[in-house]
Amino acid sequence: MARFLTTLATIWRLAIPYFRSEDRWPGRLLLGAIVSMELAVVGLSVLINQWNARFYNALQDRNWDNFVSELLFFCMLAAVYIVVRVYQLYLNQWLQIRWRRWMTQRYVGQWLDGANHYRMQMLGDAADNPDQRIAEDIRQFIDGSNGVGILPIGLGLLNAIVTLVSFVIILWGLSQAAPLTIYGWTIPGYLVWAALCYAAAGTLFTHLIGRPLIRLNFDQQRYEADFRFNLVRVRENSEQIALLHGETAERGRLMDRFHAVMDNWLQIMTRQKRLTFLTASYGQASVVFPIIVVSPAYFAGRIQLGALTQTASAFNSVQGALSFFVDSYVRIAEWRAVIERLAGFNVSIANAQECTARVPSIAVTAAPVRDVELENVEVALPSGQPLVAADMAFVPHQDVLLTGPSGSGKSTLFRALAGIWPFGKGTVTVPQGAKAMTLPQRPYLPIGTLEAAINYPSEPGTFDAARVRDLLVAVGLPAMTERLEEHAHWSRTLSLGEQQRLGIARAILHAPDFLFLDEATASLDEPSEARLYKLIKELLPNATIISIGHRSTLAAFHKRGLTLVRDGERYRVRDAALSAAAG
Numbered sequence: 001m002a003r004f005l006t007t008l009a010t011i012w013r014l015a016i017p018y019f020r021s022e023d024r025w026p027g028r029l030l031l032g033a034i035v036s037m038e039l040a041v042v043g044l045s046v047l048i049n050q051w052n053a054r055f056y057n058a059l060q061d062r063n064w065d066n067f068v069s070e071l072l073f074f075c076m077l078a079a080v081y082i083v084v085r086v087y088q089l090y091l092n093q094w095l096q097i098r099w100r101r102w103m104t105q106r107y108v109g110q111w112l113d114g115a116n117h118y119r120m121q122m123l124g125d126a127a128d129n130p131d132q133r134i135a136e137d138i139r140q141f142i143d144g145s146n147g148v149g150i151l152p153i154g155l156g157l158l159n160a161i162v163t164l165v166s167f168v169i170i171l172w173g174l175s176q177a178a179p180l181t182i183y184g185w186t187i188p189g190y191l192v193w194a195a196l197c198y199a200a201a202g203t204l205f206t207h208l209i210g211r212p213l214i215r216l217n218f219d220q221q222r223y224e225a226d227f228r229f230n231l232v233r234v235r236e237n238s239e240q241i242a243l244l245h246g247e248t249a250e251r252g253r254l255m256d257r258f259h260a261v262m263d264n265w266l267q268i269m270t271r272q273k274r275l276t277f278l279t280a281s282y283g284q285a286s287v288v289f290p291i292i293v294v295s296p297a298y299f300a301g302r303i304q305l306g307a308l309t310q311t312a313s314a315f316n317s318v319q320g321a322l323s324f325f326v327d328s329y330v331r332i333a334e335w336r337a338v339i340e341r342l343a344g345f346n347v348s349i350a351n352a353q354e355c356t357a358r359v360p361s362i363a364v365t366a367a368p369v370r371d372v373e374l375e376n377v378e379v380a381l382p383s384g385q386p387l388v389a390a391d392m393a394f395v396p397h398q399d400v401l402l403t404g405p406s407g408s409g410k411s412t413l414f415r416a417l418a419g420i421w422p423f424g425k426g427t428v429t430v431p432q433g434a435k436a437m438t439l440p441q442r443p444y445l446p447i448g449t450l451e452a453a454i455n456y457p458s459e460p461g462t463f464d465a466a467r468v469r470d471l472l473v474a475v476g477l478p479a480m481t482e483r484l485e486e487h488a489h490w491s492r493t494l495s496l497g498e499q500q501r502l503g504i505a506r507a508i509l510h511a512p513d514f515l516f517l518d519e520a521t522a523s524l525d526e527p528s529e530a531r532l533y534k535l536i537k538e539l540l541p542n543a544t545i546i547s548i549g550h551r552s553t554l555a556a557f558h559k560r561g562l563t564l565v566r567d568g569e570r571y572r573v574r575d576a577a578l579s580a581a582a583g
Contacts, residue, residue, distance in 0.1 A: 007336060010343045014141065015150055018102050027102075030095040037088040038155050042162045044081050049170060049313050051077065057306035092151055096143045103138045110349045115420035119352040122382050122423070129225035133345040137221075140338045148335045156324060164321035168192055171314045174294075174307065191311065194293050195318040202282045203325045210275045210333060216268045218337035223261045230257055236492065290315030360425030362416050366432045371395050372417070372514060377426030378570075379409055379416050386570040387424075388413050392562070394514065399545040401554055401578065404564030408571045410548045414438055414516050430514075437512035439520035443503030445490040450483050453490050454506050463509050471508055474535055475501040476528060496523040504532050508539050515540065517547040526553050533557040 019027050051074060058066035111117050111130055120130075143149035175191040187193070234241060234250050241250055290312045298308045325332075355361065362377060371393040379388040388409035394400060404410050415421035417428055418438050430436065445453040452460035454468055469481040477498060491499065500523050507515055515536070521529040530553065536545065537557070547554060555561065555578040563576035 007339065010339055011150065013346075014339065014342055017106075018099050021102055023098060023102050027095060027098060030091055030098070033091050034088055034095065034151075034155065035158065037084050037091070038159055039162060040084050041081070041088075042159060042166060044077055044084070045163065045317065046166050046170070047077055048074075049167070049310060049317065052313050053306035053310035055306070056309045057304055060305045092143070092155075096151060099142050100138055103142070104134060107134050107138065107345070107349075110353075113353075114356070115418075116349060116352045118420050119355060119422070120348050122421075123348075123351060123355065129222075129229055130345065132221070132225040132228075133341055136225075137338050137341050137345075140335070141342055148331050148338070150335075153328065153332065153335060156328060160321040160324035163317050167314045167317040167321070171195065171311070171318050174311045174314060191290070191293060191315055192318065195290075195315055198286070198289060199319050202278075205278055206275065206282075206325065209278055210271065213268065213271055213275070213333035214336050216264060216271065217334045218340055220261070220264050220268060221337055221341060223257070223264055227254070227257045227261055230254055238492075286316060286319055290319070356422045358422070361422040362424045362426055362428060364417075364419040364428045364430065366434075367429050368432050369429055370431060372431070372434075372436075373427075373429040374417075375427045375429065377416065377428060378424045379412055379421065380424040382423050384423075388564065388571050388573065389567065390426075390573040392573060394544060394546055396513070396544050397542075398560050399558040400547070400560045400562055401558035402546065402548050402562045402564075402573075403550065403576065404571065408564040410564060411440075411518050413573070414518050414546075414548065417516065434513040435510070436514040436516065437507055437510055438516040438518060439503045439507055441500075441519040441522055442491075442496060443499050443506070443520070445494070445499060445502065447487075447489050449485050449487055450480060450490065451485065454502060454509065456506065458510070468505075468509070471505040474539075475505045475532060477501050477505075497528075500524060501532070504536065508536065511540055512543060514544050514546065517545065517549075519548050519550075522549070522551075526551065529553070530557075 018024070019031070021027075051070060054066070055070045055074070057063075058070055111120075111134070117130070140148055141150060143151040171191045172189040175189045231254065234254065241247065291308070293315070294303070294308060294311045297303050298305075303311075362379065373393045374390045377388075377390045378386060379390070380386050390413060402410055402413075412421060416424065418436070419428075444456070446456055449460065451465065451468060454471075455462050465484060468484065472478065472480045480498075490502075494502070500521055503520055521532055524532065529551070533545075533554075534557075536543070545558070547558060558578060561576040561578040562573050564571040565574055
């Protein structure tokens, strides 16, 4: 019971925010219309049940006039039923896409808010494959395939409850018309109790057999997503794999993941086979069970054929309503896995957001100061292990070269300065209104036009196309000037050196006040690297450059040297002399 209540609370937390959002009134109106139509469907079912008795009585009595009038009445009911069902589907799909749009915007926004997506990876939370959580799980939560989703399951439950109430009254009345007497004792409403016992037995056995499907479906979605993710990684790294002749290794890794998919699926198959044996037997028996129960009264002449068919129809409606859990168990098991995945994604997002507010953490604040100041900053790993200690300032126009052993935390220090690494303690104060940009060793180039990739993160067309072409020539990519409108996956089609040249062009376009270069020219030869540094200094005369690098030739382009030296369990930033080549 506690787990059931927890699941209901999770569904409430996932569903109710939409109906309190800026789109709440269209959502509420659509939901109200859909619910009203579902109630209308139940009402039509009651009318058809009553028509059923009159129609078969007319057949038994061979009454032509009643037969024709009842046919016409049925045609009218059928027409209304068709119209209601068609518009219910249409409004349901309308609500579905609006709801999905709102949830997608919300989750994408929270995931990408303030480098939250990056912190989630660093924390190692259970939110594997966020692409599936946002694209697939949201769709399935609302109204996925095979009737999985809050709309079909919720409407099905509503239909079952209203049908149960409506037809229990009918079935109770029919029981009174043909009472069952055992050893002189009349059982009131015996048809209702028979339906209740039948459905209760089916529900109990269904739950006992089908309960493992909840975890199996959760694991299946995880294994499927992991398999797809690794297929994408192979595609994105095809050049490196081909150069290393790693096809055999990758084939083995991919098939290992697919075997996990297959093994879990075989377990689902076995469990569903057992469950289908039960539900199919249960469904077939329900066809004749009500007739068997009421047949003594029919053969005794206490009821007519119409009453028999009406009783069977009403019994099946009550039994069907009570058997909602039996009929929907597999769908509910799949849906519950979706709910758990979305709930886990919510927790991961919240954990990543909260880590920036934890004490201690590295706080990045803007103030009316001139320098970028690091005050008692201690950068740590997410586990809490200390990494780098820094207490210094970056002065405008004083270009700095940061060096140190590999793995000492240079890049992590840059991440802390950029505000995306909260793990540690201390304060980073940046000049109010100052623009900063960090270029990593492999710049991010979004799929699209080359112009859009260079303009990123600004919108395409933000910068004059002629200026972009001039910069491409200046950074050593004259052949790219005619490809600005070409769509491509630039991270795959360009060499790393070409990508770094585009990164420098992007930085010059955006003209930051502080430019952090994290080995941003390491894939270029030394003469090309020197030309790009001279270009930056020429075109960004007011920018302060802070570089991470290992080449001694970089010293010529910086005024101050810093290095990371071992200090116990961590590294500490200290001033270091630049080479004599500095000028």
